[in-house]
Amino acid sequence: MSIRTRFAPSPTGFLHIGGVRTALFNWLLTRRHGGQFVLRIDDTDIERNRPEALQPIIEGFRWLGLNWDEGPEVGGPYGPYFQSQRLDLYKEAAYALVAKGHAYPCLATKEELEAERKASEAAKKPYVHRGKLRDVSVEEAQEILARESAAIRLRVPLGRTVRIRDHIRGEVEWQTDLIGDPVLLRPDGRALYNFATVVDDVAMRITHVIRAAEHLSNTPVQVLIYEALGEKLPEFAHVPVVNEPGSKKKLSKRDMKKFVTPEVRAKLRAIGWTDEEIDAKDDLNPATVAYYRELGYLPQALVNYLGRLGWSMDDRSEIIPLEQMIASFSLDRVNDAPASFDPDKLYWLAGEYMRQLPLEERTRGVIPYLVRARLIRESPDQATVDRIRQIVEACGDRLKLFSDILPYGAFFFRDPEYDPAALQKRVHKPGMPELLSAFAEVLRHTEPFTVPVLEEKLREFCERKGVKSGDMIHALRVSTTGVTVGPGIFDCLAILGKEAVLERIAKALAMKPEN
RNA sequence: GCCCCCAUCGUCUAGGGGCCUAGGACAUAGCCCUCUCAAGGCUAAGACAGGGGUUCGAAUCCCCUUGGGGGCACCA
Numbered sequence: 001m002s003i004r005t006r007f008a009p010s011p012t013g014f015l016h017i018g019g020v021r022t023a024l025f026n027w028l029l030t031r032r033h034g035g036q037f038v039l040r041i042d043d044t045d046i047e048r049n050r051p052e053a054l055q056p057i058i059e060g061f062r063w064l065g066l067n068w069d070e071g072p073e074v075g076g077p078y079g080p081y082f083q084s085q086r087l088d089l090y091k092e093a094a095y096a097l098v099a100k101g102h103a104y105p106c107l108a109t110k111e112e113l114e115a116e117r118k119a120s121e122a123a124k125k126p127y128v129h130r131g132k133l134r135d136v137s138v139e140e141a142q143e144i145l146a147r148e149s150a151a152i153r154l155r156v157p158l159g160r161t162v163r164i165r166d167h168i169r170g171e172v173e174w175q176t177d178l179i180g181d182p183v184l185l186r187p188d189g190r191a192l193y194n195f196a197t198v199v200d201d202v203a204m205r206i207t208h209v210i211r212a213a214e215h216l217s218n219t220p221v222q223v224l225i226y227e228a229l230g231e232k233l234p235e236f237a238h239v240p241v242v243n244e245p246g247s248k249k250k251l252s253k254r255d256m257k258k259f260v261t262p263e264v265r266a267k268l269r270a271i272g273w274t275d276e277e278i279d280a281k282d283d284l285n286p287a288t289v290a291y292y293r294e295l296g297y298l299p300q301a302l303v304n305y306l307g308r309l310g311w312s313m314d315d316r317s318e319i320i321p322l323e324q325m326i327a328s329f330s331l332d333r334v335n336d337a338p339a340s341f342d343p344d345k346l347y348w349l350a351g352e353y354m355r356q357l358p359l360e361e362r363t364r365g366v367i368p369y370l371v372r373a374r375l376i377r378e379s380p381d382q383a384t385v386d387r388i389r390q391i392v393e394a395c396g397d398r399l400k401l402f403s404d405i406l407p408y409g410a411f412f413f414r415d416p417e418y419d420p421a422a423l424q425k426r427v428h429k430p431g432m433p434e435l436l437s438a439f440a441e442v443l444r445h446t447e448p449f450t451v452p453v454l455e456e457k458l459r460e461f462c463e464r465k466g467v468k469s470g471d472m473i474h475a476l477r478v479s480t481t482g483v484t485v486g487p488g489i490f491d492c493l494a495i496l497g498k499e500a501v502l503e504r505i506a507k508a509l510a511m512k513p514e515n
Numbered sequence: 516g517c518c519c520c521c522a523u524c525g526u527c528u529a530g531g532g533g534c535c536u537a538g539g540a541c542a543u544a545g546c547c548c549u550c551u552c553a554a555g556g557c558u559a560a561g562a563c564a565g566g567g568g569u570u571c572g573a574a575u576c577c578c579c580u581u582g583g584g585g586g587c588a589c590c591a
Contacts, residue, residue: 008591010591042591044591045590045591106589108589110589113588113589117587117588120516120517121516124516124517125516125517126516126517126518126587127516127517127587128517128587129588151589153589169519169520169521172519172520173519174518174519175518178517178518178587179518179587180587180588182588182589183588183589185589186589187589188589190589192588192589192590192591193590193591194591196591197591212585213520213521213584213585214584214585214586215585215586215591216519216520216585216586217518217519217520217585217586217587218586218591219519220518220519238520240520240521240584241584241585243584245526246525246526248582248583248584249583249584250584250585253591305527308527308528308540309527310527310528311528312527312528312529314529314539315528315529315530315538315539316528316529316538316539316540317539317540318527318528318539318540318541319540335527335528336520336521336522337520337521337522337584338520338521338583338584338585339526339527339528340525340526340527341526341527342526342527342541342542344526344541344542345526345527345540345541345542346541347541348540348541348542349541351553351554355554395553396553396554397553397554397555398552398553398554399553400553404553407552408552408553458550469550470549470550470551471550472550473550473551474550474551476550477550477551478551483551483552484551484552485551485552485553486551486552487551487552487553488550488551489550489551490550
């Protein structure tokens with residue numbers, strides 16, 4: 001039988017980084033063994049669900065290249081793949097369990113349960129709920145259900161040990177005496193997570209349940225439900241959670257605003273986001289996939305990073321192309337311990353993938369950032385694209401993210417924004433204005449205006465004047481680009497062109513120092 | 516409080532009794548290269564949580580302690 005895994009996100013409006021990591025492991029296992037990866041939307045929480053909240057999840061998966069064999073937009077033989085459309089199935093299953101004597105009605109009110117819980121706490125005893133009607137006959141149970149709106153609870157068998165063999169945790173066991181009878185169905189007929197999940201996993205023939213470790217404690221209840229249903233248990237694998245950067249705390253789905261640190265905010269602003277826009281979007285922070293997409297990370301880098309977070313291929317591989325990851329993925333090389341998300345390492349990986357990307361694709365990837373920054377217009381003409389390509393090439397390894405085009409290349413498209421300190425230090429220093437003017441004259445007569453010729457002219461000039469080429473280069477850089485960092489100066493000059501270069505030098509020289 | 520899980524450099528990890536004076540990677544620091552930055556090269560610093568066993572031998576197996584995490588819902 002082929003492997004079937006699933007990922008069941010709630011449509012919350014964003015794709016969480018920890019969730020994707022879990023999804024990736026599910027996906028990898030099926031790609032490795034030729035099974036099916038199912039995307040099932042857990043949208044039973046009707047109040048909070050907006051249909052458009054699904055889009056970021058779908059788009060995130062698409063962007064990452066994690067395709068699903070069954071689920072939204074692609075369908076499949078075990079649909080529907082929205083839990084909100086499967087409500088009758090849960091109801092049916094719950095009533096079937098009542099008929100088999102595995103479940104029973106519960107009339108307890110919230111207040112009663114709360115009081116019970118408090119009492120256990122006061123008595124320092126573990127809170128284990130057993131319904132009053134736990135032992136009524138099947139007939140009586142059905143009668144009550146027909147007559148009143150009651151919740152349905154599973155009758156947890158007493159005095160037993162539930163044992164699973166988790167692919168990552170090994171053997172784990174629980175005493176059923178410590179497991180309260182869980183509610184399967186609310187009085188209004190809506191299923192609870194633990195029940196709906198099992199019913200769906202059974203119906204969808206899921207063979208491997210690979211999920212976050214926080215679900216480990218749900219597992220005994222679910223195992224009991226499988227048993228009551230008379231179904232075979234799937235394989236379980238509980239992957240360690242992903243922790244916040246520099247922390248031992250789980251990377252939470254709640255309160256993600258705290259990840260919008262001043263640095264993060266600065267990064268987003270640098271690529272054209274306003275504070276209002278940042279605050280208005282709840283999926284724009286480092287805990288979501290959308291954030292990395294927005295900043296121009298390569299999806300393959302993110303996949304590689306996430307794949308290596310809690311899993312390793314061997315003792316040294318870090319850059320693992322997807323094909324290789326698929327070929328070598330296995331659950332037993334997933335680590336037991338939680339892993340902290342490390343933005344630095346992801347950034348490094350992003351650079352590694354970027355430099356492997358063909359120039360043409362780098363050029364294409366950079367364009368949207370230039371458009372957003374209003375440096376070029378939408379759908380640039382061929383000449384502009386050619387120029388962008390030159391700039392991207394000149395940026396070389398500096399370009400790790402597509403958005404890096406802005407810090408490294410914005411000055412090619414607009415007037416320099418002069419850094420006053422740099423201007424002072426590199427251009428308006430004793431003797432330099434004269435030298436610059438003299439070299440500008442040389443440039444005026446330089447033909448062709450190309451990298452090798454420019455370099456030769458400068459070296460020649462420096463030798464003639466007896467100045468260090470470094471000093472001249474710094475002055476040229478600051479006067480033509482406004483800043484102290486950027487691609488090689490001769491690349492900059494050649495791309496800017498003679499006219500712009502002369503104009504910028506003149507302008508920089510004309511800018512009088514403050515005092 | 517109860518249940519469950521986890522524990523190697525700051526971080527991601529290798530390690531499944533001797534190959535470990537613990538390897539790799541990111542980050543950090545220094546040097547080299549160099550027109551800046553980036554990249555690259557070299558080097559440095561940096562860990563088996565603690566204590567007991569088992570064994571000729573333990574990072575590796577067992578127990579305890581400590582620490583961290585998750586759960587104990589008519590949330591998912």
